[in-house]
Amino acid sequence: MEKRLGVVALIIENRDSAQQFNLVVSEFHDLVLARQGVPLHDRYGDGRDLHVISLVVEGSTDALGALTGRLGKLKGVQVKSVLSRLQTADQPLEGAPHAHSDDQTNDHPNVH
Numbered sequence: 001m002e003k004r005l006g007v008v009a010l011i012i013e014n015r016d017s018a019q020q021f022n023l024v025v026s027e028f029h030d031l032v033l034a035r036q037g038v039p040l041h042d043r044y045g046d047g048r049d050l051h052v053i054s055l056v057v058e059g060s061t062d063a064l065g066a067l068t069g070r071l072g073k074l075k076g077v078q079v080k081s082v083l084s085r086l087q088t089a090d091q092p093l094e095g096a097p098h099a100h101s102d103d104q105t106n107d108h109p110n111v112h
Helices: 015-027 061-072
Strands: 003-012 032-041 049-059 077-086
Touching: 003 015, 003 061, 015 049, 015 061, 049 061, 061 077
Parallel strands: none
Antiparallel strands: 003 049, 003 077, 032 049
């Protein structure tokens, strides 16, 4: 199955949603490679607890869609994702040079 590597960016606008976010992410922990969050408590003087979070993720498009779909349904949460194709051993990326284990030539001298 083709895997994708990507980033999911979120803005969470209230504390209750932040707790729900943590529950959803823990359910999908096998997809999350890294997580970074910036709390912005009352940054704009209106009493809101904003959180900006980024997740580095890897998985099938179905699994990542399930994750972002669940996160997008949370009240006060905005979600955007960027996914890139990730080459897997059994399915090389289209257009990518195909390397053979017995190939001793280096067509790209600047790549080691």
